[in-house]
Amino acid sequence: MTRQFHKMHGLGNDFVILDGREQSIAMTTTLAKTLADRHLGIGCDQLILIEPSMIADVKMRIWNHDGGEVQSCGNASRCVVALTGAKTLETGGGIVEGSSQGSEVEVSLPPPHFAWDEVPLTYPMDTAKLPLAWGPLEHPMALSVGNPHLIFFVPDETKIDLEAQGPSIEHDPAFPERINVNVASIHEDGIHLHTWERGAGLTLACGTGACATAVAAIVQKKATSPVKVHMRGGALTISWAQGEPIRMRGGATLVFKGEIELEQFG
Known part of the structure; x- marks a missing residue:
């Protein structure tokens, strides 16, 4: 057919x-x-x-x-x-x-989840700062925005070889459903982000990765809402407040x- x-x-x-x-x-x-x-x-x-x-x-x-x-x-x-x-x-x-918002589309995702068993993790850990490290990447924040994400804030995301680090983190036994890996840095124009997507690898952009990273940055007071998240494929505008859905706008x-x-x- x-x-x-x-x-x-x-x-x-x-x-x-x-x-x-x-x-x-x-x-x-x-x-x-x-x-x-x-x-x-x-x-x-x-x-x-x-x-x-x-x-x-x-x-x-x-x-x-x-x-x-x-x-x-x-x-x-x-x-x-x-x-x-x-x-x-x-x-x-x-x-x-x-x-539709003119030439862009805005979607609202359900509020994020921060509990270890909602991410999920294999065993209880502090999701605000996991006691885990992989080479130069350590102590990430973990949360779920409908799928599981780790967020590492680093001085320069371009210096991290995610193609080398991503697979081992994605498949680590600490994550029973595997996990998406985000490496981000804070700049004057917003957040700059690279994402290793579980099952897909290094992509030009990841919408839920942008949402998870923006939420983590807002929680950690590294950014305020709304915040622009810049990826290799372009930028998204993310808005979020505690207890509210996550709003994402882009092309x-x-x-x-x-x-x-x-x-x-x-």
């Missing part, structure tokens, strides 16, 4: 989006991984499947480049809002609200649309 797909990106974090609302799609780990492959499939950081929802305008499911399904993706949320016009998205990380770009025979990837 030929199915239409859309290729979109948020600041270079790219997605293949399939719409399964009218005709269901039986997505599997193997199929998602093959479609995401940049040589054997369409190619993307994450594959997105839109489905019907009983509690929101649409349901959004997310598979990382390695075929693993995850709960939340900020950049993909903006793309789905831009593509469908939906005001509410059901995700594994909670309900995401969205709206969502349609690259192209096409058709594909899913059965050939089986």
Whole structure:
């Protein structure tokens, strides 16, 4: 069966989006991984499947480049809002609200979680300053914004080789669901951030990484809301106050649309 797909990106974090609302799609780990492959499939950081929802305008499911399904993706949320016009998205990380703001899209993610078992961690630790270190990276903050994140604040994020450090941190036994790794520095124009995404690797931008890092910076009084988070693919504006949802505003770009025979990837 030929199915239409859309290729979109948020600041270079790219997605293949399939719409399964009218005709269901039986997505599997193997199929998602093959479609995401940049040589054997369409190619993307994450594959997105839109489905019907009983509690929101649409349901959004997310598979990382390695075929693993995850709960939340900020950049993909903006793309789905831009593509469908939906005001509410059901995700594994909670309900995401969205709206168009001129040339940008703003989405509101559920409030962050800081408890060790909500991140989650394997055993109780102080999530404000974990007693852990990996080479030059030590004592990060851990929190969940629908998916788990570590945040390291360093003098210069460009001096950290995340391609070397990221895999070992992502797969450390302290993180039962693996973890996203953020290395950030504070500048006059805001936060500068590099992110190693679990299951995807080093990406040009990470929406939930920007949200988690902004929250950590606000909690630690390194920044005030709203704050600009600069990544290799561009910048997002993040707003947050204690006990409130996280608001993220930025671009969502349609690259192209096409058709594909899913059965050939089986």
